[in-house]
Amino acid sequence: MNLTIREALLAFRxxxxxxxxxxxxxxxxxxxxxxxxxxxxxxxxALRGVAERVEIVAYLLPGTPIESITLAEKDIEAFPEVYSAxxxxxxxxxxxxxxxxxxxxDVLQELERNPLPASIEVKLKPRxxxxxxxxxxxxxxxxxGFVDDVRFGRDWVEKLDRLRQIAxxxxxxxxxxxxxxxxxxxxxxxxxxxxxxxxxxxxxxxVGATNGFIRRPFLLQGAIKGxxxxxxxxxxxxxxxTLINRWLIQAAFFSTVQALAIVGFGTLIGxxxxxxxxxxxxxxx
Amino acid sequence: MIKFTNVFKAFPKGGxxxxxxxxxxxxxxxxxxxxxxxxxxxxxxxxxxxxxxxTSGEVRVSGFNVAELRPRDVPMLRRRxxxxxxxxxxxxxxxxxxxxxFALEVTGARRSSIPARxxxxxxxxxxxxxxxxxxxxxxxxxxxxxxxARALVNEPSVLLADEPTGNLDERAxxxxxxxxxxxxxxxxxxxxxxxxxxxxxxxxxxxxxxxxGALVYDSxxxxxxxxxxxx
Ligand SMILES: Nc1ncnc2c1ncn2[C@@H]1O[C@H](COP(=O)(O)OP(=O)(O)OP(=O)(O)O)[C@@H](O)[C@H]1O
Ligand SMILES: [Mg+2]
Numbered sequence: 001m002n003l004t005i006r007e008a009l010l011a012f013r014x015x016x017x018x019x020x021x022x023x024x025x026x027x028x029x030x031x032x033x034x035x036x037x038x039x040x041x042x043x044x045x046a047l048r049g050v051a052e053r054v055e056i057v058a059y060l061l062p063g064t065p066i067e068s069i070t071l072a073e074k075d076i077e078a079f080p081e082v083y084s085a086x087x088x089x090x091x092x093x094x095x096x097x098x099x100x101x102x103x104x105x106d107v108l109q110e111l112e113r114n115p116l117p118a119s120i121e122v123k124l125k126p127r128x129x130x131x132x133x134x135x136x137x138x139x140x141x142x143x144x145g146f147v148d149d150v151r152f153g154r155d156w157v158e159k160l161d162r163l164r165q166i167a168x169x170x171x172x173x174x175x176x177x178x179x180x181x182x183x184x185x186x187x188x189x190x191x192x193x194x195x196x197x198x199x200x201x202x203x204x205x206x207v208g209a210t211n212g213f214i215r216r217p218f219l220l221q222g223a224i225k226g227x228x229x230x231x232x233x234x235x236x237x238x239x240x241x242t243l244i245n246r247w248l249i250q251a252a253f254f255s256t257v258q259a260l261a262i263v264g265f266g267t268l269i270g271x272x273x274x275x276x277x278x279x280x281x282x283x284x285x
Numbered sequence: 286m287i288k289f290t291n292v293f294k295a296f297p298k299g300g301x302x303x304x305x306x307x308x309x310x311x312x313x314x315x316x317x318x319x320x321x322x323x324x325x326x327x328x329x330x331x332x333x334x335x336x337x338x339x340t341s342g343e344v345r346v347s348g349f350n351v352a353e354l355r356p357r358d359v360p361m362l363r364r365r366x367x368x369x370x371x372x373x374x375x376x377x378x379x380x381x382x383x384x385x386x387f388a389l390e391v392t393g394a395r396r397s398s399i400p401a402r403x404x405x406x407x408x409x410x411x412x413x414x415x416x417x418x419x420x421x422x423x424x425x426x427x428x429x430x431x432x433x434a435r436a437l438v439n440e441p442s443v444l445l446a447d448e449p450t451g452n453l454d455e456r457a458x459x460x461x462x463x464x465x466x467x468x469x470x471x472x473x474x475x476x477x478x479x480x481x482x483x484x485x486x487x488x489x490x491x492x493x494x495x496x497x498g499a500l501v502y503d504s505x506x507x508x509x510x511x512x513x514x515x516x
Contacts, residue, residue, distance in 0.1 A: 003391075
């Protein structure tokens with residue numbers, strides 16, 4: 001077996017407790033990051049559902065000729081942001097109201113005149129479903145002469161935007177904080193390993209080992225610890241997910257790529273933690 | 286091979302450890318480095334293997350300009366040297382053969398060539414039978430032989446020995462010294478720091494004596510002294 005790999009693995013036998021400690025701390029740090037990730041994943045799913053309902057309704061003046069409407073529909077559908085534009089006539093608006101508002105069926109039944117205006121319902125493409133684009137499209141719709149009024153859930157759209165931004169920011173900040181903690185912990189355990197083996201390192205130097213050669217087993221060791229921590233974190237997250245799914249709400253789990261990203265992140269944390277620590281201490285030992 | 290020209294060495298805390306030291310050691314020579322405790326013997330060796338920076342002057346070791354050596358070239362210099370200490374400096378957690386193999390592995394030697402080379406040097410130092418013994422299972426003399434084997438396995442052109450017999454009894458001392466003489470006889474230069482004047486008198490080798498950091502006597506240059514090497 002290669003000396004680097006052998007020395008790296010030997011570290012787990014030499015200091016099993018210390019190794020377990022660093023794997024566990026990385027695992028828990030990444031687990032917390034993972035929980036936030038799960039929240040983010042599920043929030044994202046939920047938001048997508050809400051966002052799908054974001055639509056803009058342009059109410060039309062009564063008596064607008066159907067030809068103009070059909071033309072306008074085509075025009076609107078050609079907007080780059082627009083996913084679909086659907087004309088809803090007065091009659092179908094009423095029919096829909098009757099079907100949806102069961103409690104008021106009697107009232108609606110007895111109407112002499114249809115009070116509901118015709119409208120064009122506009123849905124935006126997913127990536128344009130934010131406040132800025134919604135406002136923009138609404139303004140353009142107002143430009144049509146026969147459009148009486150344009151409505152959209154302005155507050156809704158803006159709140160949705162803010163929620164999305166907050167979720168992203170919190171996830172990022174918490175994730176970064178825990179990553180730093182994990183790097184410090186890995187760095188500390190590697191530093192202890194370096195100090196524990198300072199005599200050996202001095203002898204390696206004496207017989208002509210390069211710093212890179214001395215560093216390599218420690219880096220590998222850190223990377224392995226980080227990877228194990230990442231795997232445990234994904235396992236813990238899956239456990240939490242299973243519990244939540246059974247007892248609380250229907251939720252989604254990470255995709256394979258996301259799970260691999262957590263393991264990869266753990267590996268990187270382990271690598272950087274040990275690189276920072278070994279580099280500094282090799283200069284001193 | 287090893288050439289000091291007007292070398293000064295000052296430690297950050299403490300005064301001048303070497304003052305204007307110049308000498309030239311040729312290929313294949315055997316040289317004793319003598320002097321009282323604190324005279325600067327270990328310091329001379331540390332400058333040779335670039336453990337300490339040179340304060341001023343020039344130090345050349347088998348083609349390397351040590352005073353101007355970049356840190357990343359230090360390992361290359363050390364692979365050309367074998368170094369032995371009073372306290373052996375073996376790794377306690379592995380047997381003799383692995384202590385020796387270690388020195389080959391760190392230099393990236395071909396793996397398949399390692400066992401044979403290790404056995405060859407262990408045989409050379411007379412310890413082939415104890416290849417699997419751990420340092421704690423070996424006598425001081427035997428541990429020093431393992432350390433010498435480790436120093437030799439990279440086939441250095443110079444062996445530096447800092448009081449290699451300092452921890453050994455008379456018998457073991459004689460054995461180790463004889464081993465160093467054999468090594469020298471096969472062409473490797475040996476620089477041995479020691480205060481064992483009996484050893485120094487016993488052999489017809491060159492003597493360089495330091496006193497408070499200054500070179501006070503070099504048998505290759507100065508008149509021979511028939512009395513003790515140290516006044
Ligand atoms: N790292 C250091 N920092 C400060 N002073 C040092 C250092 N190393 C050695 N010295 C000083 O340099 C001088 C020479 O030390 P050196 O170890 O070379 O002596 P030596 O001849 O090997 O002595 P000994 O026979 O006791 O081993 C001493 O005065 C010592 O105190
Ligand atoms: Mg000394």
